[in-house]
Amino acid sequence: MQNWxxxxxxxVFGLADLKRKRVSSWDGVRxxxxxxxxxxxxxxxxxxxxxxxxxxxxxxxxxxxxKAAYPDxxxxxxxxxxxxxxxxxxxxxxxxxDVRFERVFARFLPLAELREVPELxxxxxxxxSRLSVQPVEEHHFRLIEALGA
DNA sequence: GCCAACGTTGGC
DNA sequence: GCCAACGTTGGC
Numbered sequence: 001m002q003n004w005x006x007x008x009x010x011x012v013f014g015l016a017d018l019k020r021k022r023v024s025s026w027d028g029v030r031x032x033x034x035x036x037x038x039x040x041x042x043x044x045x046x047x048x049x050x051x052x053x054x055x056x057x058x059x060x061x062x063x064x065x066x067k068a069a070y071p072d073x074x075x076x077x078x079x080x081x082x083x084x085x086x087x088x089x090x091x092x093x094x095x096x097x098d099v100r101f102e103r104v105f106a107r108f109l110p111l112a113e114l115r116e117v118p119e120l121x122x123x124x125x126x127x128x129s130r131l132s133v134q135p136v137e138e139h140h141f142r143l144i145e146a147l148g149a
Numbered sequence: 150g151c152c153a154a155c156g157t158t159g160g161c
Numbered sequence: 162g163c164c165a166a167c168g169t170t171g172g173c
Binding site for chain 2: 031032033128129130
């Protein structure tokens with residue numbers, strides 16, 4: 001069992017949207033490192049749902065992987081904003097998973113606050129700020145869960 | 150809206 | 162394989 005952090009812009013698709021839908025595919029990831037992490041996800045894994053490009057940005061809550069990686073067909077769709085002309089059913093460059101809403105944190109955790117927690121200082125969230133899918137170490141995950149509870 | 154960081158593309 | 166140009170992410 002692994003823990004993850006996944007980013008989305010709340011203006012596009014926020015945790016409230018996932019709550020409403022209950023289950024959603026996590027599509028549109030177009031970065032190889034992030035894709036590799038998606039492919040490493042297992043059913044049952046918990047993910048911190050992080051709001052990026054928001055005011056403020058930060059950790060909003062949790063969701064759970066309910067379907068392991070499968071081809072992200074939005075890449076094949078010319079009308080999709082995630083269309084990738086180099087991809088197709090034969091190539092399958094990009095993957096997605098399905099996630100299910102788990103819960104909204106009782107307290108939203110802004111990035112500025114997370115930054116000030118010494119125990120979290122070595123999170124990829126800070127050193128690899130542009131990575132939209134990233135693993136989260138168990139002790140980091142537990143601490144964030146406790147802070148948000 | 151600006152800009153720094155950084156990933157990708159493509160010429161050589 | 163290098164590297165400059167370019168595009169994107171995401172904080173502020």
